[in-house]
Amino acid sequence: MAFFRGLLRNFGGIAVVLVLLLAVTFLPPDTxxxxxxxxxxxxxxxxxxxxxxxxxxxxxxxxxxxxxxxxxxxxxxxxxxxxxxxxxxxxxxxxxxxxxxxxxxxxxxxxxxxxxxxxxxxxxxxxxTGWAIISPVPLTSLAGLDVGALVLVSGLDRIGLSRFLRAEGATARVLTTSDALVLAISAGTLDAGVTEAMLATKLAEENGWTVQWTPPELGRxxxxxxxxxxxxxxxxxxxxxxxxxxxxxxxxxxxxxxxxxxxx
Incomplete structure (x- = not known):
């Protein structure tokens, strides 16, 4: 009996595979x-x-x-x-x-x-790409700094970034445009900014600022x-x-x- 039960189980698995393969043939063509x-x-x-x-x-x-x-x-x-x-x-x-x-x-x-x-x-x-930090001068620590976060790119780890900024002792302020970030750093109301690396590189180049990666644990x-x-x-x-x-x-x-x- 055990033999026949095992045979039925195997047959059932094969039947499921065959049904799935048959179903694929009815999918609309990729045009x-x-x-x-x-x-x-x-x-x-x-x-x-x-x-x-x-x-x-x-x-x-x-x-x-x-x-x-x-x-x-x-x-x-x-x-x-x-x-x-x-x-x-x-x-x-x-x-x-x-x-x-x-x-x-x-x-x-x-x-x-x-x-x-x-x-x-x-x-x-x-x-x-990944998260990168821009600032008028090189930074060795974010402790006690006001940091603007521009997080418009989909797919980067925003939760990890938030944890990183808190652990560093930074006060984070979420911004919605790169213009607002540049203006706030230029005016001195923000000490630094963090955003997607490609955009960070561009903003740093345009404003004569420094740019550096966030730690590797935030991902590349x-x-x-x-x-x-x-x-x-x-x-x-x-x-x-x-x-x-x-x-x-x-x-x-x-x-x-x-x-x-x-x-x-």
Whole structure:
């Protein structure tokens, strides 16, 4: 009897697998790439400005915009941008109001993290990021300082950052725009600021400030483009385009053009 019970259990497991395989055959086909090619456009949702990734300057539009133009060219289509102001005001992707009709790609500060991958596919990484501190002078400690926190990028560990600032003895003040952060530091109402590393590098360069990583335990991440779940044919085309752009030095040249050097 034990033999037959084991046989039935095994047969039941096999049956479940067969049913799942059969169900897959009834899933709708992935037409994401063919739709892009049929429309001859790749639509991307981006914030109005998130330098150096998105600048709003037609002459120097930003790292993400230049990369997307190159990717679209390799696929054989044109790039169309759709600005979404919620991406610049709110760090919660669920509040951005994005949908497939607006864009196939989401750019301008998408971080490859567990949180991001829970609701988006991700393209190949092209730069490292994480939390970084900017200040007019080099800092050895944040104890007793007033620190502005600009946390608009989705995917970075905001809870870990909050714990870090408390443990350091800093008084944190949440800000919503890079202009407000720069103004407060310049006026002396804030001693320092902490934000995503790519933006931190840009702000430090523009204002003659110093920039440094937060401790490694807060994590290092990679910047990517986001795609909708299930759009695997489009993801495959973007992956292939990135491989070509990496091999011929295009990605490195774009990063260099915007001074996106690693933080020491």
């Amino acid at each position: 994401s790439l063919s739709e892009v090619r049929a429309a001859a456009t790749l639509k991307a949702c981006v914030p109005p400005a998130y330098p150096p990734l998105v600048t709003g300057d037609p002459e120097r539009p930003g790292i993400d915009i230049e990369l997307l133009r190159e990717v679209a060219g390799r696929i054989g289509v044109s790039l169309v941008l759709s600005e979404n102001r919620a991406m610049g005001r709110d760090f919660n992707p669920r509040n951005w109001g994005l949908n497939r009709a607006q864009c196939q790609v989401i750019a301008g500060g998408v971080v490859n993290s567990v949180q991001t991958r829970s609701f988006l596919e991700t393209g190949p990484p092209y730069a490292d 991440y990679q910047l990517v483009f986001g795609l909708w779940k299930g759009d695997m044919t489009l993801k495959g085309a973007i992956d292939r385009a990135f491989a070509e752009l990496s091999a011929d030095g295009t990605i490195a040249a774009i990063l260099d053009r915007y001074g996106a050097a690693p933080i020491d």
